[in-house]
Amino acid sequence: MLAFALVPAVVQPSAARADNPIVQHVxxxxxxxxxxxxxxxxxxxxxxxxxxxxxxxxxxxxxxxxxxxxxxxxxxxxxxxxxxxxxxxxxxxxxxxxxxxxxxxxxxxxxxxxxxxxxxxxxxxxxxxxxxxxxxxxxxxxxxxxxxxxxxxxxxxxxxxxxxxxxxxxxxxxxxxxxxxxxxxxxxxxxxxxxxxxxxxxxxxxxxxxxxxxxxxxxxxxxxxxxxxxxxxxxxxxxxxxxxxxxxxxxxxxxxxxxxxxxxxxxxxxxxxxxxxxxxxxxxxxxxxxxxSYNADGTIPTITMTNTGAPQVGTLNPYVRQEAETIAWGSGIETEPAAEGGMNVGWIENGDHLKVKGVAFGSGASSFAARVASGSSGGTVELRLGSPNGTVVGRCGVPGTGGWQTWTTVNCPVSGATGTQDLYLRFTGGSGYLLNINWWQFTAGTALTAPR
Known part of the structure; x- marks a missing residue:
């Protein structure tokens, strides 16, 4: 599969802006x-x-x-x-x-x-x-x-x-x-x-x-x-x-x-x-x-390929369960059928990330939950805004669960996630594959504990 962490500049000048092609892992x-x-x-x-x-x-x-x-x-x-x-x-x-x-x-x-x-x-x-x-x-x-x-x-x-x-x-x-x-x-x-x-x-x-x-x-x-x-x-x-x-x-x-x-x-x-x-x-x-947009007479204009893609229609609601395989841009990841149904994101290594565009946090999120599994010693899900190296608003530790399809739910506090933002789930840890993620969800409210 496609496991890449950085996209050449001649293809995609900025992963933060690029949304074309719309699928990157296959x-x-x-x-x-x-x-x-x-x-x-x-x-x-x-x-x-x-x-x-x-x-x-x-x-x-x-x-x-x-x-x-x-x-x-x-x-x-x-x-x-x-x-x-x-x-x-x-x-x-x-x-x-x-x-x-x-x-x-x-x-x-x-x-x-x-x-x-x-x-x-x-x-x-x-x-x-x-x-x-x-x-x-x-x-x-x-x-x-x-x-x-x-x-x-x-x-x-x-x-x-x-x-x-x-x-x-x-x-x-x-x-x-x-x-x-x-x-x-x-x-x-x-x-x-x-x-x-x-x-x-x-x-x-x-x-x-x-x-x-x-x-x-x-x-x-x-x-x-x-x-x-x-x-x-x-x-x-x-x-x-x-x-x-x-x-x-x-x-x-x-x-x-x-x-x-x-x-x-x-x-x-x-x-x-x-x-x-x-x-x-x-x-x-x-x-x-x-x-x-069609011309007034119904003809189709000449359309040129771009790497920015179509503008977002509306926003994404982080306060309902979102499948981890709902992605605007992915780097280094793959997907597979999940034992719990649907698909999950896997083959995650240190530095890989997912971008979810236009996430409407509103007045703020207080916590984050994710359904995860790990057949190794696990890793960390970093919640960042704006870019893979953007502001950290939360960190969730993922333990080893004894198998890549042995699922558990982890939670962590969130601070500073307000307004409508591009959310990056950045994965960190040791060598080799770290974890799988099936779904995630934020809880609205004011965080009492800021991530360190």
């Missing part, structure tokens, strides 16, 4: 955001560390209520979910319908050796997901499914590289009517590519389809390689499409890119991936996000 790719019940759920692929190809075995889920602090929900879907799949857990998308969540993904069919589209279903946006069919939904050797449900309830599945296809899904979201239809790739619809007689248009892969103010948008990865993001619009879900131009130019040290666009809490957001993390590149990618 490589992520091919973002597919979904808004549900006041949160953004982000479905991603997972590039293996040190990969030299698209060697991808599972998918990951993350969520956020504020666009900066992202909760790691682990991997509720993998190649092993599909008994008929052999490899290539590539770019998918999840949608919600009728209280259930359907995740469409491309995988290689073991029986045919071709890429096919499978569909998994769950009762929760974070899973667990199961194979809905026990076989491919569609199979023609092409990839990158995108699903759109129109206002009249008709759902469409789009996919394709090198072609672009759609089929009308039935209301059950696991079967379809008619046959897959190939969308004509005309230069009027998808722009003009030069230098490749086999691919006259800019369309490459990764379609993302949605509707806004009566206009249908098809955003896609364009002109490999390196790709940029472009888009087309149409008066209906199946066209005719008109090419509208560039959304994000080629940039970001990854020769692929992949779009995802949503509206959330009154703002519009564009998700993409790049190679901005240490060790990052075309096969070790990371998902990032930018806030944007």
């Amino acid at each position: 490589y992520t790719a091919d973002p597919a955001p979904l808004v549900h019940d006041g949160r953004v759920y982000l479905y991603t692929g997972h590039d293996e560390d040190g990969s030299t190809y698209f060697t991808m075995k599972d998918w990951r889920v993350w969520s956020s209520a504020d666009m900066v602090n992202w909760t790691d929900h682990g991997s509720p879907l993998s190649l092993a979910t599909f008994s008929w799949a052999s490899a290539d857990a590539w770019a998918g998308q999840a949608v919600q319908r009728g209280g259930r969540f359907y995740w469409y993904v491309p995988v290689k069919n073991r029986a045919t050796g071709r890429m096919a589209i499978g569909v998994a279903v769950a009762d929760s946006p974070t899973g667990p997901f199961r194979d809905a069919l026990g076989r491919p939904l569609v199979e023609n050797g092409e990839i990158d499914p995108s699903v759109f449900i129109d206002d009249n309830g008709q759902a469409y599945l789009y996919w394709g590289n090198p072609n672009l296809w759609y089929v009308k899904l039935n209301a059950d979201m696991t079967s379809y009517s008619g046959s897959p239809t190939r969308i004509p790739l005309t230069t009027a619809g998808f722009g003009t590519r030069t230098g490749d007689p086999n691919r006259p248009t800019l369309y490459e892969e990764g379609p993302w389809v949605y509707k806004r103010n009566g206009l249908y948008y098809l955003v896609f990865a364009a002109k490999c390689c390196s790709e940029f993001i472009a888009y087309s619009t149409a008066p209906g879900p199946t066209g005719p499409w008109t090419y509208r131009g560039t959304v994000m130019p080629t940039q970001g040290s990854s020769f692929t890119n992949h779009p995802g666009i949503i509206d959330f809490k009154g703002n519009s957001y564009f998700f993409y991936h790049n190679g901005a993390l240490p060790g990052g590149g075309g096969y070790t990618r990371s998902v990032a996000v930018e806030r944007f």
Whole structure:
């Protein structure tokens, strides 16, 4: 996994300011955001560390209520979910319908050796997901499914590289009517590519389809390689499409890119991936996000990658239990499934830290509690404000508990945590792994004892 304490200045000039890429402890790719019940759920692929190809075995889920602090929900879907799949857990998308969540993904069919589209279903946006069919939904050797449900309830599945296809899904979201239809790739619809007689248009892969103010948008990865993001619009879900131009130019040290666009809490957001993390590149990618505003005529402005990311929407409440794997920026840490449920942060060594952005302490906190475990002699959780070396407002000692999943709750007094601050949990101690942390929570009030 990614264990780094300092990010090179050429990538991230200040860990205190940087919020892109939005996940730092694993490589992520091919973002597919979904808004549900006041949160953004982000479905991603997972590039293996040190990969030299698209060697991808599972998918990951993350969520956020504020666009900066992202909760790691682990991997509720993998190649092993599909008994008929052999490899290539590539770019998918999840949608919600009728209280259930359907995740469409491309995988290689073991029986045919071709890429096919499978569909998994769950009762929760974070899973667990199961194979809905026990076989491919569609199979023609092409990839990158995108699903759109129109206002009249008709759902469409789009996919394709090198072609672009759609089929009308039935209301059950696991079967379809008619046959897959190939969308004509005309230069009027998808722009003009030069230098490749086999691919006259800019369309490459990764379609993302949605509707806004009566206009249908098809955003896609364009002109490999390196790709940029472009888009087309149409008066209906199946066209005719008109090419509208560039959304994000080629940039970001990854020769692929992949779009995802949503509206959330009154703002519009564009998700993409790049190679901005240490060790990052075309096969070790990371998902990032930018806030944007449509032009008055409905066109999408040109969006540039940044390392600052989207502004926070609201604040984080420290006086309710917060999962330790809810992170704006992490250094040196990893996550894993916790024996008590959910995920925990682990593999913590001296000097590692977590950043939680925009924590609303209000008039002040008096104490801090954390659910911790240690298979070693433990360590200390330092509570700092503003930076990993900022003001200390509390220190919690963590004892050895006899096992990395043997959990106990520790408490310590807090003084000086007021207003809205970026909170850093900095971990200190001896050599080797120190502790695991599952969740934390502050108690409001005036501290009587200041930390030393």
